[in-house]
Amino acid sequence: MTQEDKAVDDIEQEVTETAATEQASDAGVDEVTVEDISEVDLVKQLEDAENRAAEAKDQYIRAEAEMANLRRRVEKDIENAHKFGQEKLSKELLAVADNLERALQSSESETADITAIKEGVELTLKGLIDLFGKFNIVAVDPVGEPFDPQLHQAMSMVENPDVEPNTVIAVMQKGYQLNGRLIRPAMVMVSKGGAPAASIDEQA
Structure with missing residues (x-):
């Protein structure tokens, strides 16, 4: 083999090695890029899953609260039906x-x-x-008691210096309560002797 032929062979081998090195380098870059993309996708999917889980948990808590409120309202309605039916x-x-x-x-x-x-x-x-x-029906018979507009209906006012003003001195018709709820006020006569009595709504 001549010196020239040997030089040509060396040049071809060098070109081949250079090409192989560049090809391997390109393949490495592509591989890293694919891995990076896969990791980004996984992170995004994980974040999306966490967001959906948090939203579902929030909806569950809200539904539980609404059910608890509904349960309390139903229980209250049943209790009132038993008491005031x-x-x-x-x-x-x-x-x-x-x-x-x-x-x-x-x-x-x-x-x-x-x-x-x-x-x-x-x-x-x-x-x-x-x-x-x-x-559980209880009579309201307030003779001698202070006038209470929540329980009594004043039919008239009479001067009576022997008792405090706004005292019930007579009951014309008893009132009644059902389980603590007034179903009819007591119709009463109220004193207005001594000091000026406070105004009483006789139509209460």
Whole structure:
């Protein structure tokens, strides 16, 4: 082999090695780029999944709170239905009690022949009062008590220096409460003796 042929071979080998080195370098760059892209995608997917999980948790907490509020409202409605479901019946029975009391008052001056009737009426009234007790119906009979517009209805005001102003001195008609709720105010007469009484709404 001549010196020239050897020189040509060396040049071809050098060119081949250079090309191989560049090809390997290019392949390495592409490989790093693909890995970088994959990591970015995974991070983004993870962030999206975390955001969806946080949103789902928030919706779950809100739904639980709404269900708890609904449960409390339903329980309150049921409780009120149990307590006040008989309010209409109670109001109807009040008229019966009033009539029995009036019958007793009118029979007080009658002869002894009426005694049996009076006793019967008394027993009827007692039974009705016992029935009221079973249904938690309580009479409002405030003689001697301060006037309370939440419980009483003033029918008239009378000067009476023997008692404090705005004191109930007579009850014309008892009031009644059902489980603590006023279903009829007591109709009362109120004193206005001594110092000037505070204004009372007689139509309350």
